[in-house]
Each structure stands twice: as structure tokens, then as C-alpha cells.
Amino acid sequence: MPELLANLNPEQLAAVTLPNEPALILAGAGSGKTRVLITRIAWLIQQGLASPATVLAVTFTNKAAREMMARLQALLPIDTRGMWIGTFHGLCNRMLRAHYRDAGLPQTFQILDTADQLSAIKRLMKGLNVDDEKYPPKNLQYFINNAKEQGLRPKDVDVTDNFNRKFVELYEAYDQQCQREGVVDFAELLLRCYELLAYNAPLRAHYQARFRDILVDEFQDTNKLQYAWLKMLAGPANAIFAVGDDDQSIYAFRGANVGNMRDFEEEFRVKHLIKLEQNYRSHGYILDAANRLIEHNAHRLGKNLRTDAGHGEPVRVYEAATDSQEAGWIVEEIRALINTGLSRNEVAVLYRSNAQSRTIEHTLVNVGIPYRVYGGLRFFERQEVKHALAYLRLIDNPNDDTAFARVVNFPARGIGARSLEQLADAARLYNCSMAAAVPYVAGKAGSSLAAFATLVGRMRAETQQMSLPETVEYTVRMSGLAEFYQNEREGQDRLENLQELVNAATAFVSEEGYGLDTPARSIPLRPGATAAPEIVSDDGEIEVLDAPAITDPAQNPDLMTPLAGFLSHASLEAGDNQAQAGQDAVQLMTVHAAKGLEFTAVFITGLEEGLFPHENSAMEADGLEEERRLMYVAITRAKERLYLSFAQSRLLHGQTRYNVRSRFFDELPQETLKWLTPKVEAGARWGGRSDNAGYGRDWFSRPDRGASRDSYVESSAPLPAFANEQRAAETGFRVGQQVFHTKFGEGTITALEGSGTDAKAQVRFKRHGEKWLALAVAKLQPVE
DNA sequence: CATTTTCCGATTTTT
DNA sequence: TCGGAAAATG
Numbered sequence: 001m002p003e004l005l006a007n008l009n010p011e012q013l014a015a016v017t018l019p020n021e022p023a024l025i026l027a028g029a030g031s032g033k034t035r036v037l038i039t040r041i042a043w044l045i046q047q048g049l050a051s052p053a054t055v056l057a058v059t060f061t062n063k064a065a066r067e068m069m070a071r072l073q074a075l076l077p078i079d080t081r082g083m084w085i086g087t088f089h090g091l092c093n094r095m096l097r098a099h100y101r102d103a104g105l106p107q108t109f110q111i112l113d114t115a116d117q118l119s120a121i122k123r124l125m126k127g128l129n130v131d132d133e134k135y136p137p138k139n140l141q142y143f144i145n146n147a148k149e150q151g152l153r154p155k156d157v158d159v160t161d162n163f164n165r166k167f168v169e170l171y172e173a174y175d176q177q178c179q180r181e182g183v184v185d186f187a188e189l190l191l192r193c194y195e196l197l198a199y200n201a202p203l204r205a206h207y208q209a210r211f212r213d214i215l216v217d218e219f220q221d222t223n224k225l226q227y228a229w230l231k232m233l234a235g236p237a238n239a240i241f242a243v244g245d246d247d248q249s250i251y252a253f254r255g256a257n258v259g260n261m262r263d264f265e266e267e268f269r270v271k272h273l274i275k276l277e278q279n280y281r282s283h284g285y286i287l288d289a290a291n292r293l294i295e296h297n298a299h300r301l302g303k304n305l306r307t308d309a310g311h312g313e314p315v316r317v318y319e320a321a322t323d324s325q326e327a328g329w330i331v332e333e334i335r336a337l338i339n340t341g342l343s344r345n346e347v348a349v350l351y352r353s354n355a356q357s358r359t360i361e362h363t364l365v366n367v368g369i370p371y372r373v374y375g376g377l378r379f380f381e382r383q384e385v386k387h388a389l390a391y392l393r394l395i396d397n398p399n400d401d402t403a404f405a406r407v408v409n410f411p412a413r414g415i416g417a418r419s420l421e422q423l424a425d426a427a428r429l430y431n432c433s434m435a436a437a438v439p440y441v442a443g444k445a446g447s448s449l450a451a452f453a454t455l456v457g458r459m460r461a462e463t464q465q466m467s468l469p470e471t472v473e474y475t476v477r478m479s480g481l482a483e484f485y486q487n488e489r490e491g492q493d494r495l496e497n498l499q500e501l502v503n504a505a506t507a508f509v510s511e512e513g514y515g516l517d518t519p520a521r522s523i524p525l526r527p528g529a530t531a532a533p534e535i536v537s538d539d540g541e542i543e544v545l546d547a548p549a550i551t552d553p554a555q556n557p558d559l560m561t562p563l564a565g566f567l568s569h570a571s572l573e574a575g576d577n578q579a580q581a582g583q584d585a586v587q588l589m590t591v592h593a594a595k596g597l598e599f600t601a602v603f604i605t606g607l608e609e610g611l612f613p614h615e616n617s618a619m620e621a622d623g624l625e626e627e628r629r630l631m632y633v634a635i636t637r638a639k640e641r642l643y644l645s646f647a648q649s650r651l652l653h654g655q656t657r658y659n660v661r662s663r664f665f666d667e668l669p670q671e672t673l674k675w676l677t678p679k680v681e682a683g684a685r686w687g688g689r690s691d692n693a694g695y696g697r698d699w700f701s702r703p704d705r706g707a708s709r710d711s712y713v714e715s716s717a718p719l720p721a722f723a724n725e726q727r728a729a730e731t732g733f734r735v736g737q738q739v740f741h742t743k744f745g746e747g748t749i750t751a752l753e754g755s756g757t758d759a760k761a762q763v764r765f766k767r768h769g770e771k772w773l774a775l776a777v778a779k780l781q782p783v784e
Numbered sequence: 785c786a787t788t789t790t791c792c793g794a795t796t797t798t799t
Numbered sequence: 800t801c802g803g804a805a806a807a808t809g
Contacts, residue, residue, distance in 0.1 A: 060798065060799080061798065061799080062798090062799085087798085087799065088799075089798085089799045090799085111799090113799080114797095114798095114799085186798085186799050187799090189799080190799090221798095250796075251796080251797075251798085253795080253796060253797085254796085254797060254798075352795070352796075353794085353795050353796070354794095354795080354796085355794070355795090355801095358801095375797085412785075412786095414785090416785070571799080572798095572799060573799080574798085574799085590795085590796065590797090591796080592795090592796050592797065593796090593797085611795095614795055614796080615795095616795060616796095617795080617796095626796095630796080651800080652794085652800090653793090653794060653800060653801085654800035654801080655800085
């Protein structure tokens, strides 16, 4: 199909039509990366080189997977539903369901999301009487997930000290608890699937032979375990086609390892390295800014974006006195943009941390501009939804103690902490689940627990033949959740969400192509399938019975009941945060959340030392480089208009902080910048810049004297009057404030005098008495 | 058992 | 400062 390949540039075309050999595509921002990925799959299938069943494409988010399937569906007359396109977790879940016995899991295993995992850990520690002050559950959670992502089981973790030994012990106990309950956490999905392939040679060979083409999106975001999993699938006759951009690696903090790109190149002797450098998104000045900034990073694979578009508008820079003034200016500019006819959806306000959204939201509300904030609570994370899901999980797998503990007393049935303690004791004694331990609890507690057990048992029996939507509807009703929220004063929204859950189940059934009457708890036979397929392992001998799935992926390749599928879906895809979705609104989000998106006009706000780059990143290895990549991602979101802003002072956690403008301004090509406020040179800045002192250090510097009230030009909003704060703003300190001096220790400011470089403070130190200090010299730090 | 009070944390986040 | 979660109280 020539149309398929039409309009591809030479590099894109080369990438799309590469032979079946290891390939690494370095795809810059806005270079048509997704298009290459999708077109290659379509091209392979169309050429007869691959079939829908022999392609495996893996992404990081469900959104990306969905987009890929939808666009592929539009290109080819095939059903993409059965194709192995999904997230790492989604695909691992699918494989584990198909081979649950080989993986050592019950057929009805459930998936713990992050919150479930934490509550499981807390329950475990309580049962073992572990001091949660000394061993914070959150730290243990991090420890466990980190170990799993390194591919380490408890026995593989190096014990370095007693503290660490305790963590390893708890890790082991946690894994045992999960195994007993038939639950897996996110990292376990990947590790278990990796081990399944690693320890089962015939199965590994089967999948290596099956998946001729393995395509990976956002390869720079893969962690060690994900890469190891991919390597398990790479065999003698297939190849990995990896697409990524090392300059957009911004997830090191959650285990992403950019080094995987270099490792892949070496380990697979990658012959085909193609750089996509033609950018189809941004105007020239914006791209110049991005290119120049990222050049300051040392360890790059190397890439330079170019565009055929003209220079376009310069990058506008604004210095504000305060964060609220910054917000005022942003909102005025947005108003002007909208007045020129720009749609609100095409305007994004980006910030480094969520706390910054408040001021901007506040200002937008004041002038009545609709906006949408990304992030926040998502549908399947809502408490009422999680409650309903817990009942469904109990119906499917009674051993799921996390679900049991969640709803045993919700709605309230008189089962308090003491009853539960008795139950937990019994469960430990008989080494069984809480549900199974119910008969061993005597007395009043025993009878209320028994009533709950009877309820769940009845629900399980009565839903046996029901379809998924019927099961959900029945569960919401019989659990008493519907009634509870009905009677609750503020329960209407929650009640609606429960109804929405029923709708979600209906939508799920239809999207997955099940018949509406398919029982929720049996493995469905789809039209055309001859038998319920299953893979049985016998002494390492693998009998592959899923032949229909291989020739026709639309025919039930999953071996998953609709209920298991729905519960997995709920855990793996938390859903949208539905706040103000749909309407034409200005988009507010963190820079991280903006990755992959594009807007006509972009505001990057809070460009201050300590905030962006963030002070905490100074502690981490290569932290500054990651911050710079983050800035690179932010800049490359903009198509036509880019605005950068910063504020001299900012209210954060109830305290005013005085910040120096971000070093990133000095790393941008000055000729692309148009300062809307006078640019103050670093040398003229109070106290100067201390580039070698570690950038987390000097964010308490004085406000900028150069930018006094009347020196603003082109300022669309008047400066706020803050005369009563003037002294504080000028010196960065106020009388009565607690400060710390490197030599004299802690003290209280008793007086302030002078301004600018002559500013002095009188400080009463705890040990050294009262002293006058020249603020230009003394390194005073505020103390909370 | 439910409501009030206190306490803690505070960068980024998907699965 | 502020919001969620644990602890304290009626």
C-alpha cells in the first residue's frame, strides 16, 4: 500500500521498513515517533511479514496502548483487540493468566494497586508486631518494589546491616502473605512473568517463536526488570524494535534506566540506529531554545532537532515580584490569547510541582476562565468504587485479605478492631486467610463475622451464572453499599459513581467482545473457538492448546474470565480523573504529565532555583541533568508560543521564599528570548550567583533589587501593593524570625536595618548573645 | 463506633 | 499553609 508509506520522511521510511533485526530509533520530540511505530506494524502485516498474532507492542501507559490500537485499526482492516498491544503490566498479566499454574498462581489471582499494597504491608507488620516508627511501611514498600524491579527475591538481596536484614525478612514475609492470599503487586506482575519465561524453556521458546516482531515505545523509560523481560522474549528468530529518546528520560526516580538504550545497542549489536530529528511541532525559536538547553547535558546519545517552520515568535520571559503576580500575568496573557481566537484547550500552564497549581487556579477562577487540572483522584481509586471492587474480589477470590479487611465492616456491621484482631490471630494460627479463619472465632465477634461470611458466600453463589454487569449491579446492591450511600447526606456523588461502575462493566464487556450474557466467572468461548484453550505443562513438556488464538487472535487468547479481566482492568487502569473533562478549558499540569502532549501556547512557570531545577534533585546523581531534560520536555510541548516566567518571592508551605531565577535562563540562546521585564544580569544580582556551591543552597537569596516596582515594562497587570512587606521582601527576613548561622547556630532576628547590600540584622543567638550581622556577608538561613 | 483533634509531610508518577 | 491520616475523645 503506497499510501501507507506516503508522506514519511527518509528517516521515518527507513525505520518503518527496516528488516527484522534489532533496531534502535532515536526519536526526538515531535518527530512522528508514534506514527513510525504504528506504520511499521501496519506495513509488516500488509507485506505479509507479520500477522496480528505475531506482533507484540509494548507501551507504558494504557492511553498510549489505546491510541496505538485505535490508529492501527484505522489503517488496517483487522481486529486489533486480540493483538498483544498493551502496557508491560497488562501484557504480563495476560501471560500470567494464561499460564497461571506454571507461574504458581491461583486462577483468580488479584492485582494490588499501590494503595492496596501499602495496606497489605501495614497489616503484615501489625501481625508481626513490627515497630512502624522504626520501619515505616512506606519505606518497606519502596524497598520491596525496588528489589523486585532489580529482579531480586528476598534471598538475593544483600544483607548489609541489621536494619536492612529486617527489611529483607519483612520482604519475605510479605511475599508469603501475597502468595497465600493469591494477590500480586505491580512489580510482582513483571517479576513473576519474567521468572515464568526464565525458568520455563519450552514456554520461552514458544513465545520467542510466536512474537516475530517486538516493538517498544518510550524505551528510555524502561527499568531493569522490563528490559530483562524483553530480553527473555527476544529469541533467535525475532527482533526488538525499540523507540525512545534519551533526552526525554524524566522517570529515573521511579526506576527508569536510560542506560538500557546503550545496553541494548551493545548487547544486541544494533546495526540499525536511526535518528528522527525532523520536528513537525514547534517553530524555530522554540526548537533552538530546546536544542541549546539540552546541549548542556553531558551523557547524551546525541541528537539535534530541526524544523522547516520559520523562526516564529520569540520566547517570552517574564519576571514577577511574587507568585500571585506571576499568576496574574499568566492569566492576562491567556485572556489575550483567547481573544485572538485561540481555543482554551490549546493553552497549557506547566509547573514543576503540583503545589504551584493553586495560585494559578485561584486567579483563573477569579476571572472566570475554565480550566482543567490534570492528576488527582481517578475513577477506580475512589473509595466507594474500591469498596465495590473489594466485594467483587472477595467473590472471585475469598482469600484476598486486603479486600476482606477493607469491607468486612463497611457498611458498618458491628465488627470492630477487637473482632478483627481475634480473626487475624486465628488466621495466623491456622495459616489461612481471614475468610477461612472465621469459623475459629467464637463469641459475639464470631457470630457477626459468620454473618459477613454468609453474606459473601451467598453473593458468590447467586452470581455464579450472572453476566459481568449483572454481577456488579447485584454486588453494589447486596453489599449494602447502595443503601449506605443512599442514606448518606453527601452520598449522591458516590452513589452515581457506583452506577458508573456498572456502566463501566457494561462497556468493558462490549469492548472485549464478550456476549452480554457471558457468565462473569467462566472462561468465555467466543464465536468460532472450538474449545476452551489451555496450556498444560507436564514435566517441562508443553502442550500448546491455544492454537486458535495464534491463528486468529480475536478468538479468546486471554484465558481470562470477564470478572478477572474487569478486576485487572480496574487495578491496571485507574481511569481518568474526570474533573471538568470534555469542555474547552485551559490545561494545567505538571511538566511530567505534559510529556507526549502538545499545545499551541505553553507557559512554563516557577522557573526558579530550588523549584525548577528542584532543590531535591541536587542530592541525586545526575539530578540536574534530569531536571534539564524535564525542562527540555516542557519547552518542546509548545508549537507556536512559549512563555517562561519566574517570581522573586513565592509562598510555599505557609512561608515566603525568595528565589533566584533558574539557571536554565542562562543556558538558552539569548537571541530567542524576549524579556518582557528587564533582564537583570547575574553580576548585578544581590549576592551574585554561586554556581559551584550546589544549587540547593542559595535559594534564600535576596529579592532582585533591579526589578523594583516602577521598572517593569509591558507588564499587563499592576504590581500588587505589598508595602507592609517591603522590609521583609527586601531582606528576605523579618523580625522575630528564627534563623540559622553556620558559626553561631540558631537565633531570633530582633531588628533589621538598611537595605540592599547594606542590610543588617540584629540576631539574638541562643549561645552567643545578640549580634549585628551584615546580610551580604553572613549566611543566614531561615529555620521553620 | 463516630466525630473531633492532632500530627505529619511537602517533587515528579504509571502500572 | 493545607490536606490527609492516625489518635483521642464523647
